[in-house]
Amino acid sequence: MHPGRRGICTALVLALLIAPALSGCGSGEPTAAVAIARSGILGSLGDELKREDDEAEVREIREHEPQTSEERQEAREQAEAAAIQSAQASEPEGG
Numbered sequence: 001m002h003p004g005r006r007g008i009c010t011a012l013v014l015a016l017l018i019a020p021a022l023s024g025c026g027s028g029e030p031t032a033a034v035a036i037a038r039s040g041i042l043g044s045l046g047d048e049l050k051r052e053d054d055e056a057e058v059r060e061i062r063e064h065e066p067q068t069s070e071e072r073q074e075a076r077e078q079a080e081a082a083a084i085q086s087a088q089a090s091e092p093e094g095g
Contacts, residue, residue: 003048012045 066072 005053009046009049
């Protein structure tokens with residue numbers, strides 16, 4: 001998630017948490033935060049932000065995926081080498 005979006009989401013969550021305290025949540029009447037949460041506005045906003053983030057991630061993956069058979073072979077070899085290194089690193093030393 002982009003830092004700007006993270007800040008907006010954080011501000012919205014804080015506003016929803018603080019609004020009931022400031023408006024006197026002991027009154028028994030629904031607050032604006034409760035009304036907004038129940039209306040689905042935040043849910044659809046969150047869904048839209050997640051969808052945009054997912055689309056950006058897919059675009060980035062497609063830009064960096066190997067295109068030629070040589071690039072795919074090199075990527076496979078690098079993955080195998082990384083797997084071997086991690087297996088060797090996880091084996092206990094000594095004998």
